[in-house]
Amino acid sequence: MKLSIGSRSTRASLQTPLYDFLAPSLIITPRTRKHFSTTPRTLSATTHNESSKPPLSQPHRTPKAGPEAATNTAPPSKPLTQAQRDFLTSALRVNQAGELAATLIYTAQTPPIVASHPHLRPLMAHMYEQEAGHFKTFNGLLAKHRIRPTAMYPLWSVAATALGWGTAIMGREAAMACTEAVETEIGGHYNGQVRVLLDMIDSMESKGQEVGEDLRELVDSIRKIRDEELEHLDHAVENDAQKAVPHELLTGVIRAGCRGAIWVSERV
Amino acid sequence: MATKRLLPLTRFTQPLRRPYHSYTHPAPPGPFNEIERSILSSAAKHIPSHGFTSTSLALGCSDAGYIAASTNLFPKAAFSLVEWHLLAQREALKGEVDAIAGDGAKPMGVGAKVKELTWRRLMGNEEVIHRWQEALALLASHPSTSIHELALLSDEIWFLSGDVSVDTSWYTKRASLSTIYAATELFMTTDKSVGFQETREFMERRFEDGRSIGSTLGSVGQWVGFTAHAGLNVLRSKGVRI
Incomplete structure (x- = not known):
């Protein structure tokens, strides 16, 4: 009896880090949250497949595209199933759409925010640069894996610019609340993807199939990007995101919008 | 009845499916x-x-x-032959792209590669051109397959040419190339000139049309963007908090 409880609790503790994106909106002290990231600082801890993987060396890979990408072929393995291909397709497409929106939100927010709060210039520039890096990563992956970008591209561009500009006009707190809402949704979204990808890799390994460098790299880069998004969430909360006047309403509406956009982008 | 009406519609969306292309797993x-x-x-x-x-x-x-x-x-009897011809010719383009790369001393641009690959694909019909109208008739009775194949062909040509754009131009590029290809292919069935010279000229004109429409739209877009940005900056310089 005691043994079974113990094993269940260890299993739970193995799984809970995946859900830690929920923590930021519940815990008030922002400083401590940086350590909640599931990417191991030291490679000794955490789950089984992380111990074997090499640490991520380059910040943003820019994968080759076009015919030259086909030259680095690995030893053959089984084809990906239709379900796996469908998941990868919609995951990469929605990620690109998300990063497109993120870069545009920060681009639109920066001028009004910096005009009224010049001390935020380095922070806005830093967050924008990271988002631009993520966008570039996913652009490269889409081109490499021949995935159609979302058909809603122009619509998301307009919507993201309007959201960024609108919240920036409402003031620093509202702009930060927008960041908080968006990054909360995105953190959860990326966590979900990492979970599915790890499951996929697990099942491939248990069947003795070759997993392939592409999938391992994908998990690594999504993890890294997820951590940077959660870092933005911390910055937003540090900068009084929760003092925005209709905080619940604002974040609620933006988060619902995010979920809707993710749902649509996964499909078209 | 309703399901019968819906079925072809769902098959029409097939051209829009571009599943993940893996390099570490076989197709x-x-x-x-x-x-x-x-x-x-x-x-x-x-x-x-x-x-x-x-x-x-x-x-x-x-x-x-x-x-x-x-x-x-x-x-599907004879239509399978048409499908096979389209598939085999599309797969053969992979080899053509290496031949193109080996041809010139200086590397070709994406646009030039697209044009050359389109031409080589058209020349893939050379052997059967006097029979091609039979194939077109069969294709017309299987519209979803023909649209799907056309979309796959233009996607293949853009990919092999090394195009990496993944924004709205992804759609416009493929749509315009599909139009050019379909029009030129039809023109080719009536072309009696030596070495399909007239077809080549027809294709060049279609590409030129596409290029000029594209650059006009691009210029208009650039102008609108610049003017809007300049207006915004003037307002900001006047102290308006936007």
Whole structure:
């Protein structure tokens, strides 16, 4: 009896880090949250497949595209199933759409925010640069894996610019609340993807199939990007995101919008 | 009735499906298996003399060493030959792109590669051009397959040319190339000039049209963007908090 409880609790503790994106909106002290990231600082801890993987060396890979990408072929393995291909397709497409929106939100927010709060210039520039890096990563992956970008591209561009500009006009707190809402949704979204990808890799390994460098790299880069998004969430909360006047309403509406956009982008 | 109406619609969305293309995993099996491929490739040799017909297919069966009743493998009969021709020609483009790269001293741009690959694909129809209207008739009765194949072809050409744009231009590029290709292919069936010179000129004109429309739209967009940005900056310099 005691043994079974113990094993269940260890299993739970193995799984809970995946859900830690929920923590930021519940815990008030922002400083401590940086350590909640599931990417191991030291490679000794955490789950089984992380111990074997090499640490991520380059910040943003820019994968080759076009015919030259086909030259680095690995030893053959089984084809990906239709379900796996469908998941990868919609995951990469929605990620690109998300990063497109993120870069545009920060681009639109920066001028009004910096005009009224010049001390935020380095922070806005830093967050924008990271988002631009993520966008570039996913652009490269889409081109490499021949995935159609979302058909809603122009619509998301307009919507993201309007959201960024609108919240920036409402003031620093509202702009930060927008960041908080968006990054909360995105953190959860990326966590979900990492979970599915790890499951996929697990099942491939248990069947003795070759997993392939592409999938391992994908998990690594999504993890890294997820951590940077959660870092933005911390910055937003540090900068009084929760003092925005209709905080619940604002974040609620933006988060619902995010979920809707993710749902649509996964499909078209 | 409702489901019957819906079914072709869902098949029309097929061209929009671009599943993940893996480099570390082999591609899933194509539409034809090993036996079908051997029969169809033998049958393709009879197309110039017997056309896209069941006769070519039956001759292909006996050439490949199967009994004539093996044509039952192909419920779509002659249309399978058309599908095979489109598939084989599209797959052959992979080899063409290396030939193009080896040709010139200086590397070609994406646009030039697209044009050259389109031309080489059109030349893939050279052997069967006098029979091509039969194929077009068959394709017209299978609209979803023909649109799907056309979309796959233009996607393949842009990909092999090394185009990496993944924004709205992904759609406009493929749509315009599909239009150019379909128009030129139709023109080619009536072209009697030596070496399809007139077809080549027709294709060049279509590409030129596409380029000028594209650059006009691009210029208008640039102007609108610049003016809007400048207006915004003037307002900001006046102290308006936007």
